[in-house]
Amino acid sequence: MKKNYGTWYTLPLAVWISLFFVIPIAIVLIYSVLTRDYTGGVIWKFSLDSFSALANSSFIRATATTVFIALVSTAITIVLALPVAYYMARSRSNTILLLLVVVPFWVNFLIRVYAWMAVLGQEGFLNDLIRWMGLTNEPVTFLFNIWAVIIVHVYAYLPYAILPLFTTIEKFDFGLLEAARDLGASHVKSLTKIMLPNVQSGIITAVLFTFIPILGSYAIPDLIGGTDSTMLGTIVALNLRTGNNWPLASAISVVLTIITSVGLLLYFLYNQRLEKVHLQFQEETK
Amino acid sequence: MKGSEVRVENVEKKFGEFNALKNVSLTIRKGEFFSLLGPSGCGKTTLLRIIAGFEDPSAGIVCLDEDNVVPLPPDRRHVNTVFQNYALFPHLTVFENIAFPLRLKKVPLAQIKDKVFRYLELVQLKGQERKKPNQLSGGQKQRVAIARALINEPSVLLLDEPLSALDAKLRQQLLMDLDLIHDEVGITFIYVTHDQSEALSVSDRVAVMSEGRVLQIGTPYEIYEAPADTFVAQFIGETNLLKGTITVRDGRFYTIDTLDMGPVMVTTDRAFEVGDEVVHAIRPEKIAITKQRPENLPPDWNVVKGKVFESIYSGFQSRFDVDNAAGYRFKVYKQHESYLEMGPEIKWTDEVWLSWDADDGYLVESTRL
Numbered sequence: 078m079k080k081n082y083g084t085w086y087t088l089p090l091a092v093w094i095s096l097f098f099v100i101p102i103a104i105v106l107i108y109s110v111l112t113r114d115y116t117g118g119v120i121w122k123f124s125l126d127s128f129s130a131l132a133n134s135s136f137i138r139a140t141a142t143t144v145f146i147a148l149v150s151t152a153i154t155i156v157l158a159l160p161v162a163y164y165m166a167r168s169r170s171n172t173i174l175l176l177l178v179v180v181p182f183w184v185n186f187l188i189r190v191y192a193w194m195a196v197l198g199q200e201g202f203l204n205d206l207i208r209w210m211g212l213t214n215e216p217v218t219f220l221f222n223i224w225a226v227i228i229v230h231v232y233a234y235l236p237y238a239i240l241p242l243f244t245t246i247e248k249f250d251f252g253l254l255e256a257a258r259d260l261g262a263s264h265v266k267s268l269t270k271i272m273l274p275n276v277q278s279g280i281i282t283a284v285l286f287t288f289i290p291i292l293g294s295y296a297i298p299d300l301i302g303g304t305d306s307t308m309l310g311t312i313v314a315l316n317l318r319t320g321n322n323w324p325l326a327s328a329i330s331v332v333l334t335i336i337t338s339v340g341l342l343l344y345f346l347y348n349q350r351l352e353k354v355h356l357q358f359q360e361e362t363k
Numbered sequence: 364m365k366g367s368e369v370r371v372e373n374v375e376k377k378f379g380e381f382n383a384l385k386n387v388s389l390t391i392r393k394g395e396f397f398s399l400l401g402p403s404g405c406g407k408t409t410l411l412r413i414i415a416g417f418e419d420p421s422a423g424i425v426c427l428d429e430d431n432v433v434p435l436p437p438d439r440r441h442v443n444t445v446f447q448n449y450a451l452f453p454h455l456t457v458f459e460n461i462a463f464p465l466r467l468k469k470v471p472l473a474q475i476k477d478k479v480f481r482y483l484e485l486v487q488l489k490g491q492e493r494k495k496p497n498q499l500s501g502g503q504k505q506r507v508a509i510a511r512a513l514i515n516e517p518s519v520l521l522l523d524e525p526l527s528a529l530d531a532k533l534r535q536q537l538l539m540d541l542d543l544i545h546d547e548v549g550i551t552f553i554y555v556t557h558d559q560s561e562a563l564s565v566s567d568r569v570a571v572m573s574e575g576r577v578l579q580i581g582t583p584y585e586i587y588e589a590p591a592d593t594f595v596a597q598f599i600g601e602t603n604l605l606k607g608t609i610t611v612r613d614g615r616f617y618t619i620d621t622l623d624m625g626p627v628m629v630t631t632d633r634a635f636e637v638g639d640e641v642v643h644a645i646r647p648e649k650i651a652i653t654k655q656r657p658e659n660l661p662p663d664w665n666v667v668k669g670k671v672f673e674s675i676y677s678g679f680q681s682r683f684d685v686d687n688a689a690g691y692r693f694k695v696y697k698q699h700e701s702y703l704e705m706g707p708e709i710k711w712t713d714e715v716w717l718s719w720d721a722d723d724g725y726l727v728e729s730t731r732l
Contacts, residue, residue: 256450258437260464
């Protein structure tokens, strides 16, 4: 009998995935159902205390705020990234543009967030500008609210959305739009019926690359946000460091993972339904 | 007739400093299979794109029957295009690709099905309707593109080098199919190609283009047998060109003194004067090649002696490159109707005699570009 080498070929992948995905998630899951040690760490005794502790209004509000910020920031990011990626894909000097998109990464993330504080702060650039234009004499508070948090999230994750969009749009055959126009589609119809389905994968990647990290965001709401914009990431950090409540921090992380997974599952089901409709139609056209 | 007349009037197209089209005018008749033929960069595709509506002309108008269509966007013109790279929608099946124009018009599903299957039959693709474009061969893709372009029942079908991505045998097959489809749908076909044999074999008329100009419009026969100038003569088929000055004119008979072989006799219906600088052209297949000097030739035959520089046997014919005393290299084709009966085999370095009837030669103008 021929020896089956399949297992051996997939072994490196299995090790890789276990090491970087399965084991970390398992650790978080296990910690979430252990007992809190007030000096930090956990006591190895099963307990659902952390999850029952989540059933309070302030946690639920923070979850709602987090999801809201992540959704709105992602939506704005994608809407802003699409035309940029489109322009880059069509431009002849797209290496330079690509470089410009990546340049912010050369500066430390925290410094870039602080820069926004300098822009939006009471003595900041924006307030100077408004004063100079004579619109107001009193400084306006831009910082420490939910919209400041959204703006800085959009700024921080724009490159993560632009890059996958750029690569898919660049691969898109723009001749197809001409073909669609030729066959009677208006300009808008050619974009929605032909371009959109063909760059869908890039849009989904861009959504995942922005939505998931924003959902777990910590530094931005911590520095830019106020009382109305406490996000789950901040609560996790609080419990982990000053609160010494590792199981609770883990439980909140599990909730974040579940929110992401539900999103992915919905998308998956939606795709399956589309496929089914498609198959059904094929049966009809037999 | 279902097709439209297409009238191109004084169309110019500039891309920056580059003049892609220079004052092009032509009229394509209703239902005609019309080819735009020329080397790459001659402006033929630009002209097609202007007719389709993808480009605006810098000057001039394009009329479909009586209406100037230049202000109309592509989706408002009764013209459809078959693209060189097929341009099939990769996310849609063959059925949905062909149904796309009908879906846009919100035609009821029953009618869509009915019509799509009719066109699938026309392009011989029945049974392939559930495949995605990436599951099809090149020829099948092009058939889908043709069906999709025809399903809107346009009055003009534009074909932009539709066969150039296919191999030679398939190209022949699809070309014949296109001809049949043209007969069946009866609309005007405008066919862009750089391949002269494609253009000659299926077109009713051909426009030969070079560097943004139309050099000649005519039936394939006219284009081949009476090219207007040296460019057309050289681009369509092979030809031997001999430059010279007219020395004697006797009715339709002219004698030209050529640099490369001395006096050459030719007949032409076009009017030239003694002293005119002309180019004499003779097609390789019109030249007889013999080992002995042909005897009892009529007085209006041209004869020249030469030496075979190269002989290439290709089954149904042989091609010879023959150098004469002045060093001019003639191209000669010899058909092998009955190979050895036509005389002894001619080989490399053989001394040979070339001869042709003055009626078979013709005079062309030097191309002014």
